[in-house]
Amino acid sequence: DGELRQWQGPMNQVQSPVCIETMEGYQQKIIGSSPLLTSKESLEALTAAHKAYNKGQGFWPTLKVKERIQYMEVFVTEMQKQRDEVVKLLMWEIGKTLADSTKEFDRTVTYIQDTINALKDLDRRSSKFEIESGVIAQIRRVPLGVTLCMGPYNYPLNETFTTLIPALIMGNTVVFKPAKYGVLLIRPLLKAFCDIFPKGVINIIYGRGRDTVGALMETGQVDAFAFIGTNKGANDLKKMHPKPHKLRSVLGLDAKNPGIVLPDADMENAVAECVTGSLSYNGQRCTALKILFVHRSIVEEFLGKFTEAVNHLKPGMPWDEGVKLTPLPEPGKTDYLAGLVKDAERHGAQVVNAGYGGGEVNETYFHPAILYPVNDQMRVYREEQFGPVVPVVAYDNIEEVIAYVVSSNFGQQASIFGRDPQKIAELIDELYHQVSRININAQCQRGPDVFPFNGRKDSAEGTLSVSDALRVFSIRAIVATKDQESNKD
Numbered sequence: 063d064g065e066l067r068q069w070q071g072p073m074n075q076v077q078s079p080v081c082i083e084t085m086e087g088y089q090q091k092i093i094g095s096s097p098l099l100t101s102k103e104s105l106e107a108l109t110a111a112h113k114a115y116n117k118g119q120g121f122w123p124t125l126k127v128k129e130r131i132q133y134m135e136v137f138v139t140e141m142q143k144q145r146d147e148v149v150k151l152l153m154w155e156i157g158k159t160l161a162d163s164t165k166e167f168d169r170t171v172t173y174i175q176d177t178i179n180a181l182k183d184l185d186r187r188s189s190k191f192e193i194e195s196g197v198i199a200q201i202r203r204v205p206l207g208v209t210l211c212m213g214p215y216n217y218p219l220n221e222t223f224t225t226l227i228p229a230l231i232m233g234n235t236v237v238f239k240p241a242k243y244g245v246l247l248i249r250p251l252l253k254a255f256c257d258i259f260p261k262g263v264i265n266i267i268y269g270r271g272r273d274t275v276g277a278l279m280e281t282g283q284v285d286a287f288a289f290i291g292t293n294k295g296a297n298d299l300k301k302m303h304p305k306p307h308k309l310r311s312v313l314g315l316d317a318k319n320p321g322i323v324l325p326d327a328d329m330e331n332a333v334a335e336c337v338t339g340s341l342s343y344n345g346q347r348c349t350a351l352k353i354l355f356v357h358r359s360i361v362e363e364f365l366g367k368f369t370e371a372v373n374h375l376k377p378g379m380p381w382d383e384g385v386k387l388t389p390l391p392e393p394g395k396t397d398y399l400a401g402l403v404k405d406a407e408r409h410g411a412q413v414v415n416a417g418y419g420g421g422e423v424n425e426t427y428f429h430p431a432i433l434y435p436v437n438d439q440m441r442v443y444r445e446e447q448f449g450p451v452v453p454v455v456a457y458d459n460i461e462e463v464i465a466y467v468v469s470s471n472f473g474q475q476a477s478i479f480g481r482d483p484q485k486i487a488e489l490i491d492e493l494y495h496q497v498s499r500i501n502i503n504a505q506c507q508r509g510p511d512v513f514p515f516n517g518r519k520d521s522a523e524g525t526l527s528v529s530d531a532l533r534v535f536s537i538r539a540i541v542a543t544k545d546q547e548s549n550k551d
């Protein structure tokens with residue numbers, strides 16, 4: 063906080079997506095600013111991280127695991143004191159509802175505590191000796207070096223911390239760039255970072271990706287890269303590293319998760335799960351259901367019930383009681399979504415809920431548009447909308463749906479809704495090689511966070527979960543000697 067107050071360079075004004083009513087109508091509000099660092103200033107952060115790491119000889123990487131855990135325990139206690147402030151900023155900066163913002167904060171605290179417990183367990187196991195073919199060995203996990211962490215705007219706290227925390231606790235030093243929208247909420251935590259961790263262990267940079275992160279990549283001095291966002295963003299940055307093949311990367315990328323509703327599905331449950339699956343946080347989740355395939359025999363009934371359920375979702379300000387639909391933080395997003403809807407209409411789809419405001423725009427707010435019948439001529443059939451547009455396809459044979467999933471560039475998750483265990487099992491067998499998680503009679507989601515979170519094809523690289531992340535940000539080192547007993551004869 064103090065550092066920001068003294069900042070002399072150019073600043074980036076942060077606008078809230080939440081429009082406030084004024085005499086002139088609804089207007090966005092400037093709620094703060096963050097520095098715009100130059101390449102030179104970002105490189106100073108990298109230098110500080112390397113100095114603290116000191117080729118593995120620094121204070122932080124040479125600490126005992128239990129000592130690093132103590133630092134993290136102090137941090138999480140301090141972080142909890144900032145709960146109200148961070149939750150408030152989540153609502154203002156990215157328009158997330160009070161319930162979801164609170165959940166994001168609490169889930170992050172739990173994530174850190176689970177990470178501490180997983181590391182204790184890993185440490186216990188790696189202090190044991192293994193004997194194999196006359197060799198006795200201890201296998202330890204050691205840090206990689208300097209990690210660059212970048213998170214997305216939709217989970218600016220939680221997803222960023224799912225890489226930053228494990229990287230840090232494993233003994234790496236970190237350069238961390240907060241999301242473009244969702245940057246102010248780091249401020250209340252900044253003091254805790256600075257007060258608790260030794261200098262240079264965690265370094266925060268702000269600004270435009272190319273000037274800041276790009277400059278870091280070009281040096282070739284980044285050892286691990288954790289990025290959650292788009293394929294394009296990840297590839298553009300990775301390409302700037304002189305040895306991208308040497309860069310340990312953990313990437314959470316685009317997805318187009320299908321919800322598949324079989325003819326015998328429990329209709330009430332399928333509708334409820336598809337509504338929250340496609341529209342919670344306005345569909346701005348990588349795990350959202352982004353296309354629904356409904357068997358033709360039940361599609362009319364499904365659409366009727368789905369539309370009715372969407373009509374019951376309350377739009378409004380993030381902090382208002384019971385609100386489920388909120389303004390969108392990305393500038394130009396409402397135009398993009400309106401364009402997707404127009405394109406679908408041109409190719410024969412209708413906005414099923416047009417009579418109830420479907421697809422209407424009010425400043426930064428876009429009311430969910432349910433599109434039907436969607437076909438492969440429309441952009442929304444393949445493109446990840448990452449917003450409140452729900453394309454519905456009627457299918458006759460399940461092979462059509464399987465063909466869609468097989469031919470997709472993405473492979474994160476899928477949901478199957480049905481009652482016949484045999485039919486579900488057959489579909490699982492078909493989809494298993496295409497996506498990383500199949501949800502039965504339930505929406506797609508990342509949690510619980512102790513489960514592996516990854517994806518196939520262009521949806522991810524590497525695996526995140528509490529324990530996987532500890533492995534991702536470390537490497538195994540073996541200390542071995544001859545087993546005197548077995549080598550006696």
Ligand code: G3H
Pocket residue numbers: 216217221346347348349506507508509
């Ligand atoms: O945006 C992608 C997130 O990983 C989604 O997480 O399924 O917990 O909402 P979630």
